[in-house]
Amino acid sequence: MKKIFLVIAFVAMAFSAKAWSSVVNGASFHIAKKYMTKEALAEYNRLVALRKTVEHNSAEVKDAKVMLDAELRSTTTCEKDVVVRIERAIEVLRNSAKYTDKEQCEAFVTLRQMLIKLHTISTIAIEGVEHSHHDFEFTWSGNREGPSPDKRDKYETRGKLTWSKMWNSSFCGWHQGWSSNYYAYDIDLRFGRIREQAMQGTVRDWAHEVGERAKPMYEWAKPDMLLRNEPRLRLEDIHLEMVARSAYRLAAIMNSVVK
Amino acid sequence: MKNRVLKIALVVVALCVGTRALAWENIGHAVIAYNAERLLDPEVKAKCRHYLKASIPFYATWMDQARSIEPYTVCDKWHSTNIDAKYKVVVGSPTTGAYHIERIRKEMANGAYKTMSDSLVKINLQYLIHMVGDHHCPVHVRWSKEEHPQFHYSLLSNGKKLHTHGFWDGAIAFKRRNWRAEKHFDHMQKLSPKQAKKMQKGTAYDWTQETADVWRKHCFYAMPAGTDRAKMSSEDVATVHAIVDKQVQRAAYRLAGVLTEIFKE
Secondary structure (H helix, E strand, O other), X not given: OHHHHHHHHHHHHHHXXXXXXXXXXXXXXXHHHHOOOHXXXXXXXXXXXXXXXXXXXXXXXXXXXXEEOOOOOOOOOOXXXXXXXXXXXXXXXXXXXXXXXXXXXXXHHHHHHHHHHHOOHHHXXXXXXXXXXXXXXXXXXXXXXXXXXXXXXXXXXXXXXXXXXXXXXXHHHHHOOOOHHHHHXXXXXHHHHHHHHHOOOOHHHHHHHHHXXXXXXXXXXXXXXXXXXXXXXXXXXXXXXHHHHHHHHHXXXXXXXXX | OHHHHHHHHHHHHHHHOOOOOOOOHHHHHHHHHHHHHHHOOHHHHHHHHHHHOOOOHHHOOHHHHHOOOOOHHHHHHHHOEEEOOOOOEOOOOOOOHHHHXXXXXXXXXXXXXXXXXXXXXXXXXXXXXXXXXXXXXXXXXXXXXXXXXXXXXXXEEOOEEEEHHHHHHOHHHOOOOOOOHHHHHHHOOOOOHHHHHHHHOOOHHHHHHHHHHHHHHHHHXXXXXXXXXXXXXXXXXXXXXXXXXXXXXXXXXHHHHHHHHHHOO
């Protein structure tokens, strides 16, 4: 029984540590490929194939954070920081001839995973905002809060969520049955208008931008809060916008890597 | 032992995705909306997307999420429609979904949607996308317990009590958990234009009446009280699938028909 419990705990932890669901991850990669140049797409596909054949270490995502100062700037050189890891990965891919297949693989895997982390609100850790540095638990009131405001509080709360789990994997549950292809189609349809702007700038600019979205949330998002469905519906839009930005930026990086 | 551990792990993973059994469950609505979108001609599809600023399936479950949020609490009762003591659909009651499907159809007909604000058209579409789906779900006809006590019973799932509502809401994915919307569309029986037109005839009241008849003539017998879904034979599963697939087909074609009727020039 203890073994079963440990397996459950492990699976639950592993699931919440990963960024986004596999369907949404796949969607972001689909979108990115659409906006790569021919050369970039060829290089991307080469790296995907390499990843399947070359033994390499997976990117460690569990504790990865984007460290921002009080002005929401990324100034760190810490090796474990998401931004630094992306920059190192780009450096390897830009100069791939100097690196082994294994190193290129690891850089590619790191780039994809860390770009996703960069665009996951719960990854953003802001100086002076204590609870942004750690994951925290809160209560979500559930889809069915109640038929009317006066009866709302009589419904049982659905239960606990963590801040990271909400941003990583909870929204796609509202779209069961969607394939990565279809998610990609819908996200690109909704956010295509921001693509050009999103593809500009540096990794540190993007970190600042995501920080600007995250900071106001930490004013109300706190441990043990009660999150009702209304704000959570609005948060899904932000999540999907971040998926779109991550995808467009992956395309931008691959396009720049092959130039 | 390994199988048991794997099963438990899969349940945990499924729970981590954070879904909840609602009308048709989220997947049922997603499939109906996806299938309807695939059936639309490009002009109508483009107009829907223009107003929704998203795909049609994106809003498939919106009404379920929004029912407790002002000002949408008014739509809480619109997910189903009443059936009276004589097994007939109740017509004309504003606390029923069929009433509002017909209201919206009428208000947006003959190009009238062009006089509406974009936000009003959008919200009306969001209602239609969900309600047409709901009114083809066999358990979204309201049988009063006093008038129809025989329709209020439970099923079982591995010996544990399972409400019939919960079973039929999720029946589209029963034994087909890994099917994506594309696969459901490929599986759906396609109709000729003539057959589609015939299916799309009628009002939401007609369709609800039909759904009520599906419930009492088919579902009620396919899954009688006390049936344990974990012990169903493959033939019984096929019967359930046949019922659900037919309802999904009807819902998809009719949703496509309603949207075409509103937007086709």
